[in-house]
Amino acid sequence: MAGLLEDRVALVTGARQGLGRAITVAFVEAGAKVLALDESLDGMDETLRLSNEKDRRDRVRVVQLDLVDPASAGKAVEECIKHFGALHCLVNSAAVWFYLTLADLTVEDWDRLHAVNVRAPVFLAQAATAHLAAQAGGSIVNIASIQARVSGPGGVAYASSKAALVGVTRTMATELGPFGIRVNAICPGCFTEHEHRMRSRPEIPAYPLGRFGRPEEIASVAVFLASDAASFITGEAINVDGGTSALAPEYAAVVASSRAPAPVSLPRRIRSYARRRLRGSRSA
Numbered sequence: 001m002a003g004l005l006e007d008r009v010a011l012v013t014g015a016r017q018g019l020g021r022a023i024t025v026a027f028v029e030a031g032a033k034v035l036a037l038d039e040s041l042d043g044m045d046e047t048l049r050l051s052n053e054k055d056r057r058d059r060v061r062v063v064q065l066d067l068v069d070p071a072s073a074g075k076a077v078e079e080c081i082k083h084f085g086a087l088h089c090l091v092n093s094a095a096v097w098f099y100l101t102l103a104d105l106t107v108e109d110w111d112r113l114h115a116v117n118v119r120a121p122v123f124l125a126q127a128a129t130a131h132l133a134a135q136a137g138g139s140i141v142n143i144a145s146i147q148a149r150v151s152g153p154g155g156v157a158y159a160s161s162k163a164a165l166v167g168v169t170r171t172m173a174t175e176l177g178p179f180g181i182r183v184n185a186i187c188p189g190c191f192t193e194h195e196h197r198m199r200s201r202p203e204i205p206a207y208p209l210g211r212f213g214r215p216e217e218i219a220s221v222a223v224f225l226a227s228d229a230a231s232f233i234t235g236e237a238i239n240v241d242g243g244t245s246a247l248a249p250e251y252a253a254v255v256a257s258s259r260a261p262a263p264v265s266l267p268r269r270i271r272s273y274a275r276r277r278l279r280g281s282r283s284a
């Protein structure tokens with residue numbers, strides 16, 4: 001991905017950890033400068049350390065803002081322009097996520113979650129529009145979730161916010177397309193940085209690829225969508241979920257049992273033909 005975002009400037013929210021951190025690091029590796037925003041700076045040192053490992057030119061500036069505050073959108077964009085002089089790409093990765101059933105959900109929980117997951121991306125986009133339009137190839141990438149499409153008990157607030165974000169993505173793509181700004185969403189399945197959690201949870205059978213995702217596997221899609229390599233893609237919401245949303249639940253057990261730990265066993269006739277061919281090629 002090196003060079004795909006050379007000298008672009010990006011604003012990435014939720015950058016102190018998780019997917020936002022991976023996106024920040026991947027953007028730096030691709031050549032971008034990044035304004036890394038979060039409400040807390042706990043963990044931001046690690047984001048900076050990993051970014052500097054990719055590029056030592058101190059390409060990340062950190063800003064601490066609470067996206068629940070309606071004034072934060074304008075402040076973030078202003079800081080970006082003041083420090084870097086431009087803004088080419090906005091990545092909305094910050095989110096609140098909790099699982100509360102209808103019985104337990106409160107108005108306060110609902111409002112806070114929707115303020116961060118939907119309202120903030122909308123008003124950050126509003127604040128960024130003029131600057132994105134001033135650059136060739138302006139782009140917005142919204143990190144949604146497969147819960148925009150499939151969900152489960154306890155997800156009423158989170159899933160509705162992600163479905164709204166996908167709707168916002170489509171609508172903004174139609175409004176901002178004439179200004180040369182592309183707007184896309186990524187719908188991640190389950191992602192973790194921890195290798196043991198990647199393969200050991202009971203939900204794994206629902207992942208045809210046999211594991212959860214690595215944060216870099218979202219970051220590379222975000223780099224692609226932000227870059228000119230995706231110059232004719234807008235209004236799209238791309239599932240990056242190891243195939244889980246493609247799998248009907250009744251097939252989960254079949255997929256799990258057909259996963260071959262050893263190389264797939266070929267019929268004997270094919271194996272002996274392959275061996276003969278191999279011996280032939282060695283003696284030739």
Ligand SMILES: NC(=O)c1ccc[n+]([C@@H]2O[C@H](COP(=O)([O-])OP(=O)(O)OC[C@H]3O[C@@H](n4cnc5c(N)ncnc54)[C@H](O)[C@@H]3O)[C@@H](O)[C@H]2O)c1
Nearest residue numbers: 014018019020038039066067068093094095145188190191
């Ligand atoms: N990790 C996954 O498996 C997964 C799956 C589907 C979707 N997603 C989505 O991907 C995105 C990133 O997920 P993650 O795993 O990195 O989550 P995370 O919880 O690790 O990180 C979210 C970040 O948002 C920040 N944030 C929360 N409220 C904020 C506020 N008011 N102001 C500013 N920053 C705030 C947090 O401090 C945190 O750093 C989210 O939008 C999430 O919904 C993640």
